[in-house]
Amino acid sequence: MQESLLLTLLILTNVALFLTAATWLFFLFRREKNVRVLVTIAEKKAEEIITAALEKAAKTVTDAEYLEKSLKEKLEKSVEIAATTITDEGKQSAEALAGAYSTASKNAAATLEDQAVAAFSKVAQDLSTESNEVRRQLDEIVASEHTKLVTELTEYKAERKQEFEQELRKKIQVIITELLPYQITIADQEKLLVAAIKKAHAEGLFN
Protein backbone atom coordinates (compact mmCIF):
# COMPACT_ATOMS: atom_id res chain seq x y z
CA MET A 1 0.00 0.00 0.00
CA GLN A 2 2.74 2.29 1.04
CA GLU A 3 4.67 1.33 -2.01
CA SER A 4 1.71 2.07 -4.15
CA LEU A 5 1.39 5.29 -2.45
CA LEU A 6 5.06 6.06 -2.82
CA LEU A 7 4.92 4.99 -6.36
CA THR A 8 1.99 7.01 -6.97
CA LEU A 9 3.62 9.84 -5.21
CA LEU A 10 6.70 9.37 -7.24
CA ILE A 11 4.78 9.16 -10.40
CA LEU A 12 2.84 12.13 -9.43
CA THR A 13 6.07 13.89 -8.60
CA ASN A 14 7.56 12.96 -11.90
CA VAL A 15 4.41 13.78 -13.65
CA ALA A 16 4.40 16.99 -11.80
CA LEU A 17 7.95 17.62 -12.75
CA PHE A 18 7.17 16.62 -16.21
CA LEU A 19 4.17 18.65 -16.25
CA THR A 20 6.07 21.51 -14.81
CA ALA A 21 8.71 21.13 -17.39
CA ALA A 22 6.23 20.50 -20.03
CA THR A 23 4.24 23.39 -18.85
CA TRP A 24 7.21 25.52 -18.87
CA LEU A 25 8.19 24.31 -22.18
CA PHE A 26 4.66 24.40 -23.25
CA PHE A 27 4.47 27.91 -22.05
CA LEU A 28 7.65 28.66 -23.73
CA PHE A 29 6.78 27.05 -26.91
CA ARG A 30 3.33 27.80 -26.78
CA ARG A 31 3.60 31.31 -25.61
CA GLU A 32 3.26 32.51 -29.08
CA LYS A 33 1.03 29.79 -29.95
CA ASN A 34 -1.02 30.48 -26.91
CA VAL A 35 -1.29 34.03 -27.96
CA ARG A 36 -2.47 32.91 -31.27
CA VAL A 37 -4.59 30.33 -29.60
CA LEU A 38 -5.84 32.93 -27.29
CA VAL A 39 -6.47 35.09 -30.25
CA THR A 40 -8.10 32.26 -31.94
CA ILE A 41 -9.84 31.38 -28.81
CA ALA A 42 -10.69 34.98 -28.39
CA GLU A 43 -11.85 35.11 -31.92
CA LYS A 44 -13.58 31.85 -31.43
CA LYS A 45 -14.91 33.05 -28.19
CA ALA A 46 -15.96 36.22 -29.82
CA GLU A 47 -17.42 34.20 -32.57
CA GLU A 48 -19.10 32.02 -29.97
CA ILE A 49 -20.21 35.05 -28.13
CA ILE A 50 -21.50 36.52 -31.31
CA THR A 51 -23.02 33.26 -32.23
CA ALA A 52 -24.39 32.92 -28.77
CA ALA A 53 -25.47 36.45 -28.95
CA LEU A 54 -26.99 35.80 -32.29
CA GLU A 55 -28.50 32.66 -30.99
CA LYS A 56 -29.55 34.47 -27.94
CA ALA A 57 -30.86 37.19 -30.07
CA ALA A 58 -32.52 34.63 -32.25
CA LYS A 59 -33.70 32.90 -29.18
CA THR A 60 -34.81 36.17 -27.80
CA VAL A 61 -36.60 36.86 -30.99
CA THR A 62 -37.98 33.38 -30.84
CA ASP A 63 -38.78 33.88 -27.25
CA ALA A 64 -40.23 37.18 -28.09
CA GLU A 65 -42.22 35.62 -30.82
CA TYR A 66 -43.15 32.81 -28.54
CA LEU A 67 -43.87 35.25 -25.85
CA GLU A 68 -45.76 37.33 -28.32
CA LYS A 69 -47.58 34.26 -29.48
CA SER A 70 -48.06 33.16 -25.95
CA LEU A 71 -49.17 36.57 -24.96
CA LYS A 72 -51.31 36.70 -27.99
CA GLU A 73 -52.77 33.34 -27.15
CA LYS A 74 -53.11 34.37 -23.55
CA LEU A 75 -54.61 37.59 -24.69
CA GLU A 76 -56.87 35.81 -27.08
CA LYS A 77 -57.71 33.31 -24.41
CA SER A 78 -58.16 36.13 -21.96
CA VAL A 79 -60.19 37.96 -24.48
CA GLU A 80 -62.08 34.78 -25.19
CA ILE A 81 -62.46 34.15 -21.50
CA ALA A 82 -63.31 37.74 -21.00
CA ALA A 83 -65.63 37.60 -23.91
CA THR A 84 -67.05 34.36 -22.63
CA THR A 85 -67.16 35.84 -19.18
CA ILE A 86 -68.61 39.00 -20.51
CA THR A 87 -70.96 37.02 -22.65
CA ASP A 88 -71.86 34.82 -19.75
CA GLU A 89 -72.11 37.77 -17.48
CA GLY A 90 -73.98 39.62 -20.14
CA LYS A 91 -76.15 36.62 -20.62
CA GLN A 92 -76.55 36.28 -16.91
CA SER A 93 -77.08 39.97 -16.59
CA ALA A 94 -79.42 39.84 -19.48
CA GLU A 95 -81.14 36.85 -17.92
CA ALA A 96 -81.12 38.62 -14.57
CA LEU A 97 -82.35 41.73 -16.27
CA ALA A 98 -84.77 39.69 -18.23
CA GLY A 99 -85.81 38.01 -15.02
CA ALA A 100 -86.00 41.34 -13.28
CA TYR A 101 -87.75 42.87 -16.22
CA SER A 102 -89.94 39.83 -16.41
CA THR A 103 -90.73 40.08 -12.72
CA ALA A 104 -91.12 43.81 -12.99
CA SER A 105 -93.19 43.33 -16.09
CA LYS A 106 -95.22 40.68 -14.37
CA ASN A 107 -95.60 42.90 -11.35
CA ALA A 108 -96.36 45.85 -13.56
CA ALA A 109 -98.72 43.70 -15.57
CA ALA A 110 -100.27 42.40 -12.37
CA THR A 111 -100.52 45.96 -11.04
CA LEU A 112 -101.94 47.12 -14.33
CA GLU A 113 -104.27 44.15 -14.35
CA ASP A 114 -105.31 44.91 -10.78
CA GLN A 115 -105.75 48.56 -11.70
CA ALA A 116 -107.61 47.57 -14.82
CA VAL A 117 -109.76 45.16 -12.85
CA ALA A 118 -110.33 47.81 -10.18
CA ALA A 119 -111.08 50.41 -12.84
CA PHE A 120 -113.33 48.01 -14.69
CA SER A 121 -114.99 47.03 -11.43
CA LYS A 122 -115.49 50.71 -10.61
CA VAL A 123 -116.81 51.37 -14.09
CA ALA A 124 -119.05 48.34 -13.78
CA GLN A 125 -120.19 49.52 -10.37
CA ASP A 126 -120.71 53.04 -11.67
CA LEU A 127 -122.59 51.64 -14.62
CA SER A 128 -124.61 49.46 -12.29
CA THR A 129 -125.34 52.42 -10.03
CA GLU A 130 -126.09 54.59 -13.02
CA SER A 131 -128.18 51.81 -14.50
CA ASN A 132 -130.10 51.47 -11.25
CA GLU A 133 -130.54 55.22 -11.09
CA VAL A 134 -131.69 55.31 -14.71
CA ARG A 135 -134.00 52.37 -14.03
CA ARG A 136 -135.34 54.11 -10.92
CA GLN A 137 -135.89 57.30 -12.89
CA LEU A 138 -137.54 55.33 -15.66
CA ASP A 139 -139.74 53.57 -13.11
CA GLU A 140 -140.67 56.94 -11.65
CA ILE A 141 -141.38 58.31 -15.10
CA VAL A 142 -143.41 55.23 -16.01
CA ALA A 143 -145.29 55.38 -12.71
CA SER A 144 -145.84 59.10 -13.13
CA GLU A 145 -146.95 58.67 -16.72
CA HIS A 146 -149.14 55.76 -15.70
CA THR A 147 -150.71 57.79 -12.92
CA LYS A 148 -151.06 60.73 -15.29
CA LEU A 149 -152.65 58.55 -17.95
CA VAL A 150 -154.95 56.91 -15.43
CA THR A 151 -155.89 60.34 -14.10
CA GLU A 152 -156.45 61.67 -17.61
CA LEU A 153 -158.43 58.58 -18.54
CA THR A 154 -160.46 58.82 -15.35
CA GLU A 155 -161.06 62.51 -15.96
CA TYR A 156 -161.95 61.81 -19.58
CA LYS A 157 -164.32 59.05 -18.55
CA ALA A 158 -165.84 61.24 -15.85
CA GLU A 159 -166.13 64.09 -18.35
CA ARG A 160 -167.74 61.85 -20.94
CA LYS A 161 -170.00 60.36 -18.30
CA GLN A 162 -170.95 63.82 -17.11
CA GLU A 163 -171.63 64.93 -20.67
CA PHE A 164 -173.69 61.81 -21.27
CA GLU A 165 -175.58 62.31 -18.03
CA GLN A 166 -176.16 65.97 -18.84
CA GLU A 167 -177.51 65.02 -22.25
CA LEU A 168 -179.65 62.33 -20.70
CA ARG A 169 -180.80 64.69 -17.98
CA LYS A 170 -181.74 67.29 -20.58
CA LYS A 171 -183.78 64.73 -22.45
CA ILE A 172 -185.38 63.53 -19.26
CA GLN A 173 -186.08 67.10 -18.26
CA VAL A 174 -187.67 67.68 -21.63
CA ILE A 175 -189.84 64.64 -21.06
CA ILE A 176 -190.55 65.73 -17.49
CA THR A 177 -191.30 69.37 -18.21
CA GLU A 178 -192.70 69.23 -21.70
CA LEU A 179 -194.58 65.99 -21.76
CA LEU A 180 -195.48 64.67 -18.33
CA PRO A 181 -197.22 67.76 -16.86
CA TYR A 182 -199.85 67.54 -19.54
CA GLN A 183 -200.43 63.94 -18.60
CA ILE A 184 -200.89 64.67 -14.88
CA THR A 185 -204.13 66.23 -13.69
CA ILE A 186 -204.70 68.32 -10.57
CA ALA A 187 -206.38 65.32 -9.02
CA ASP A 188 -203.26 63.31 -9.75
CA GLN A 189 -201.18 66.05 -8.17
CA GLU A 190 -203.32 65.93 -5.04
CA LYS A 191 -203.04 62.16 -4.83
CA LEU A 192 -199.30 62.27 -5.26
CA LEU A 193 -199.00 65.02 -2.62
CA VAL A 194 -201.00 62.99 -0.14
CA ALA A 195 -198.84 59.99 -0.92
CA ALA A 196 -195.72 62.11 -0.43
CA ILE A 197 -196.92 63.37 2.97
CA LYS A 198 -197.78 59.85 4.11
CA LYS A 199 -194.47 58.53 2.94
CA ALA A 200 -192.56 61.36 4.65
CA HIS A 201 -194.50 60.71 7.86
CA ALA A 202 -193.68 57.00 7.58
CA GLU A 203 -190.02 57.81 7.05
CA GLY A 204 -189.92 59.98 10.18
CA LEU A 205 -189.76 63.45 8.68
CA PHE A 206 -192.08 64.85 11.36
CA ASN A 207 -190.51 63.12 14.34
Place this chain on the structure above:
Amino acid sequence: MTYSLSQALPTTTALTNFQQKLADAKKLTFRIDFDSEKILASSFSPAERKVLEQHCSQHKLSLESTHLPKTLDVVSDYITKIPELTITMAVEPNKSIIQTLSELLHVQLKKAVVLTFRIDTSIVAGAKLEFQGKVQSHTIANTIEKVFYEK
Protein backbone atom coordinates in the same frame (compact mmCIF):
# COMPACT_ATOMS: atom_id res chain seq x y z
CA MET B 1 -217.37 71.75 13.49
CA THR B 2 -214.30 73.08 15.22
CA TYR B 3 -211.06 73.96 13.48
CA SER B 4 -207.72 74.55 14.94
CA LEU B 5 -206.05 77.76 13.91
CA SER B 6 -203.65 75.96 11.60
CA GLN B 7 -206.46 74.06 9.98
CA ALA B 8 -208.50 77.17 9.39
CA LEU B 9 -205.46 79.12 8.21
CA PRO B 10 -203.17 76.36 6.93
CA THR B 11 -200.75 78.41 4.86
CA THR B 12 -197.98 80.71 5.95
CA THR B 13 -199.47 83.47 3.84
CA ALA B 14 -202.85 83.19 5.57
CA LEU B 15 -201.31 82.98 8.99
CA THR B 16 -199.00 85.91 8.31
CA ASN B 17 -201.94 87.98 7.20
CA PHE B 18 -203.85 86.92 10.29
CA GLN B 19 -200.86 87.74 12.45
CA GLN B 20 -200.67 91.18 10.84
CA LYS B 21 -204.35 91.71 11.66
CA LEU B 22 -203.62 90.70 15.23
CA ALA B 23 -200.93 93.33 15.34
CA ASP B 24 -203.21 95.95 13.84
CA ALA B 25 -205.91 95.08 16.37
CA LYS B 26 -203.36 95.34 19.12
CA LYS B 27 -202.54 98.87 18.04
CA LEU B 28 -206.24 99.75 18.39
CA THR B 29 -206.19 98.62 21.99
CA PHE B 30 -203.73 101.39 22.82
CA ARG B 31 -206.62 103.81 22.94
CA ILE B 32 -208.02 104.34 26.38
CA ASP B 33 -211.62 103.98 25.37
CA PHE B 34 -211.25 101.09 22.98
CA ASP B 35 -214.10 98.67 22.44
CA SER B 36 -213.06 95.08 21.94
CA GLU B 37 -216.10 94.20 19.94
CA LYS B 38 -215.49 97.05 17.55
CA ILE B 39 -211.86 96.19 17.22
CA LEU B 40 -212.53 92.51 16.48
CA ALA B 41 -215.28 93.37 14.04
CA SER B 42 -213.21 95.89 12.20
CA SER B 43 -209.99 93.94 12.21
CA PHE B 44 -211.12 90.43 11.21
CA SER B 45 -213.49 88.88 8.74
CA PRO B 46 -216.31 86.86 10.23
CA ALA B 47 -214.50 83.64 9.38
CA GLU B 48 -211.28 84.87 10.88
CA ARG B 49 -213.09 86.08 13.97
CA LYS B 50 -214.72 82.72 14.29
CA VAL B 51 -211.33 81.01 14.06
CA LEU B 52 -209.95 83.40 16.66
CA GLU B 53 -212.81 82.83 19.01
CA GLN B 54 -212.47 79.05 18.64
CA HIS B 55 -208.79 79.20 19.28
CA CYS B 56 -209.31 81.39 22.36
CA SER B 57 -212.00 79.08 23.59
CA GLN B 58 -209.74 76.03 23.13
CA HIS B 59 -206.86 77.73 24.91
CA LYS B 60 -209.00 79.48 27.52
CA LEU B 61 -208.16 82.95 26.37
CA SER B 62 -210.46 85.89 26.92
CA LEU B 63 -211.38 88.38 24.27
CA GLU B 64 -212.82 90.77 26.81
CA SER B 65 -211.56 94.32 26.62
CA THR B 66 -209.41 94.00 29.69
CA HIS B 67 -207.65 90.89 28.37
CA LEU B 68 -207.76 91.60 24.64
CA PRO B 69 -204.25 93.10 24.23
CA LYS B 70 -202.66 90.21 26.04
CA THR B 71 -204.77 87.63 24.20
CA LEU B 72 -203.77 89.12 20.86
CA ASP B 73 -200.13 88.83 21.88
CA VAL B 74 -200.57 85.24 23.04
CA VAL B 75 -202.26 84.24 19.80
CA SER B 76 -199.60 85.99 17.73
CA ASP B 77 -196.92 84.26 19.74
CA TYR B 78 -198.69 80.95 19.23
CA ILE B 79 -198.71 81.49 15.47
CA THR B 80 -195.03 82.29 15.51
CA LYS B 81 -194.31 79.01 17.22
CA ILE B 82 -196.28 76.84 14.80
CA PRO B 83 -193.75 74.63 12.96
CA GLU B 84 -193.50 75.22 9.25
CA LEU B 85 -193.71 72.54 6.58
CA THR B 86 -192.40 73.71 3.24
CA ILE B 87 -193.93 71.85 0.31
CA THR B 88 -192.33 72.30 -3.09
CA MET B 89 -194.66 71.08 -5.81
CA ALA B 90 -195.13 71.36 -9.56
CA VAL B 91 -198.36 73.33 -9.68
CA GLU B 92 -200.02 76.09 -7.69
CA PRO B 93 -202.05 74.40 -4.98
CA ASN B 94 -205.78 75.02 -5.09
CA LYS B 95 -208.01 75.23 -2.03
CA SER B 96 -208.92 71.57 -2.30
CA ILE B 97 -205.30 70.50 -2.18
CA ILE B 98 -204.52 72.84 0.71
CA GLN B 99 -207.51 71.65 2.65
CA THR B 100 -206.75 68.00 2.00
CA LEU B 101 -203.15 68.37 3.08
CA SER B 102 -204.06 70.36 6.15
CA GLU B 103 -206.57 67.79 7.31
CA LEU B 104 -204.18 64.97 6.53
CA LEU B 105 -201.42 66.58 8.58
CA HIS B 106 -203.85 67.28 11.42
CA VAL B 107 -204.85 63.63 11.48
CA GLN B 108 -201.39 62.25 10.94
CA LEU B 109 -199.41 64.54 13.24
CA LYS B 110 -202.10 65.59 15.70
CA LYS B 111 -200.45 68.98 16.02
CA ALA B 112 -200.51 72.33 14.26
CA VAL B 113 -198.38 72.77 11.16
CA VAL B 114 -198.30 75.72 8.84
CA LEU B 115 -197.76 75.09 5.17
CA THR B 116 -195.46 77.06 2.91
CA PHE B 117 -195.83 76.30 -0.77
CA ARG B 118 -193.18 76.74 -3.39
CA ILE B 119 -193.58 76.02 -7.08
CA ASP B 120 -191.05 74.09 -9.15
CA THR B 121 -192.41 72.68 -12.38
CA SER B 122 -189.37 70.47 -12.87
CA ILE B 123 -190.49 68.10 -10.15
CA VAL B 124 -193.54 67.20 -12.33
CA ALA B 125 -195.63 65.84 -9.49
CA GLY B 126 -195.35 64.82 -5.85
CA ALA B 127 -193.51 67.06 -3.43
CA LYS B 128 -190.25 67.96 -1.88
CA LEU B 129 -190.79 68.39 1.86
CA GLU B 130 -188.75 70.38 4.34
CA PHE B 131 -189.57 70.25 8.03
CA GLN B 132 -187.44 71.56 10.87
CA GLY B 133 -184.20 71.26 8.89
CA LYS B 134 -184.96 67.85 7.41
CA VAL B 135 -185.63 67.36 3.70
CA GLN B 136 -187.29 64.54 1.81
CA SER B 137 -188.00 64.37 -1.88
CA HIS B 138 -190.98 62.35 -3.06
CA THR B 139 -191.30 63.68 -6.56
CA ILE B 140 -191.99 62.04 -9.89
CA ALA B 141 -188.87 63.73 -11.31
CA ASN B 142 -186.81 62.28 -8.54
CA THR B 143 -188.30 58.85 -9.10
CA ILE B 144 -187.61 59.09 -12.84
CA GLU B 145 -184.02 60.14 -12.22
CA LYS B 146 -183.54 57.27 -9.80
CA VAL B 147 -184.86 54.88 -12.40
CA PHE B 148 -182.43 56.25 -14.95
CA TYR B 149 -179.31 56.83 -12.88
CA GLU B 150 -179.32 54.46 -9.95
CA LYS B 151 -177.47 51.21 -10.55
